[in-house]
Amino acid sequence: MVTASSFWDYFWQxxxxxxxxxxxxxxxxxxxxxxxxxxFLKRPLPCYLFGAVAIVGAFIWFYATGDRNAEPLISIDEKxxxxxxxxxxxxxxxxxxFCALVATLxxxxxxxxxxxxxxxxxxxxxxxxxxxxxFFQAITRDLAKGVRHFSNLIRG
Amino acid sequence: xxxxxxxxxxxxxxxxxxxxVSLSMIIIWLGARSLSQRERNQRAVWDAAWGVGIxxxxxxxxxxxxxxxxxRPFEEHxxxxxTYMRTDQSxxxxxxxxxxxxxxxIWIGNRRAGIALGFLAFLWAFARVYCGIHYPSxxxxxxxxxxxxxxxxxxxxxxxxxxxxxFIKFMQWxxxx
Numbered sequence: 001m002v003t004a005s006s007f008w009d010y011f012w013q014x015x016x017x018x019x020x021x022x023x024x025x026x027x028x029x030x031x032x033x034x035x036x037x038x039x040f041l042k043r044p045l046p047c048y049l050f051g052a053v054a055i056v057g058a059f060i061w062f063y064a065t066g067d068r069n070a071e072p073l074i075s076i077d078e079k080x081x082x083x084x085x086x087x088x089x090x091x092x093x094x095x096x097x098f099c100a101l102v103a104t105l106x107x108x109x110x111x112x113x114x115x116x117x118x119x120x121x122x123x124x125x126x127x128x129x130x131x132x133x134x135f136f137q138a139i140t141r142d143l144a145k146g147v148r149h150f151s152n153l154i155r156g
Numbered sequence: 157x158x159x160x161x162x163x164x165x166x167x168x169x170x171x172x173x174x175x176x177v178s179l180s181m182i183i184i185w186l187g188a189r190s191l192s193q194r195e196r197n198q199r200a201v202w203d204a205a206w207g208v209g210i211x212x213x214x215x216x217x218x219x220x221x222x223x224x225x226x227x228r229p230f231e232e233h234x235x236x237x238x239t240y241m242r243t244d245q246s247x248x249x250x251x252x253x254x255x256x257x258x259x260x261x262i263w264i265g266n267r268r269a270g271i272a273l274g275f276l277a278f279l280w281a282f283a284r285v286y287c288g289i290h291y292p293s294x295x296x297x298x299x300x301x302x303x304x305x306x307x308x309x310x311x312x313x314x315x316x317x318x319x320x321x322x323f324i325k326f327m328q329w330x331x332x333x
Contacts, residue, residue: 021175022182025180026182029187032187033188033189033194035186055179063166068169068170068171089170093175093178097178101332125328126328127186127331127332127333130331135331
């Protein structure tokens with residue numbers, strides 16, 4: 001088996017592109033939908049700028065670090081046939097996007113903790129909850145509600 | 157190399173359009189301002205994921221490329237090859253199938269986003285022909301496979317409504333939809 005590069009070589013080339021561009025796209029989406037609990041910055045315009053810089057920067061880095069049309073990054077067998085290319089790309093994309101989502105939820109929950117905790121209206125469901133609370137606050141509030149409901153059930 | 161050739165080299169590769177289209181799913185899923193549009197968008201993203209997945213299955217499970225076994229244009233003609241030599245079969249184009257599967261599924265739920273993605277899919281398909289790795293008929297049939305698969309998946313999920321409903325409900329429960 002001849003390999004153009006190992007999976008991990010491939011992974012570390014594509015992962016940063018997906019991670020940083022997803023991070024940027026999440027900020028743009030959060031600012032657009034007014035999800036204050038999900039943004040890193042208070043006002044929408046800086047969020048759009050942050051998102052645009054992250055996306056463009058990630059793409060510039062990716063294309064500046066190698067000629068992406070010279071050879072496939074993915075593994076090839078001795079006949080020169082592609083093998084597992086799409087699977088690797090898909091797995092790497094999902095890993096990058098998932099890590100960007102986790103990073104966004106963590107950072108936004110920390111950054112906005114003080115801003116939103118005082119205005120916890122607590123009535124919204126789903127994504128709308130993140131307009132007024134952080135992800136961490138929304139989840140802990142739901143858990144507390146669940147525990148209260150469960151203890152009431154036990155008490156009858 | 158001309159500016160247009162450079163642009164086509166950017167569009168034709170295995171990452172640029174695919175990454176842009178995949179990233180657009182994030183803003184379509186999260187970025188709607190109204191609740192009704194958000195619900196339509198999230199259903200469209202669900203349909204797109206299935207449309208693209210099933211379109212890819214035609215190529216990887218049934219291996220329709222191997223049934224037709226058509227050589228790439230650069231193997232049979234003198235072309236200005238602007239990218240590396242693909243070694244798999246030419247007909248039909250998986251890139252066109254995937255691009256148009258995304259665009260069609262999103263178009264059903266969000267016309268504007270669907271048209272934008274359709275333009276990207278067209279650009280990707282055009283670049284594959286321009287750069288010498290597909291014949292026009294490869295991308296036309298590939299696009300038809302992607303479009304028809306997305307419509308098929310849309311109608312299947314309209315009948316089996318409980319599956320996308322349950323998924324979106326779960327995502328709402330964890331505040332991600």
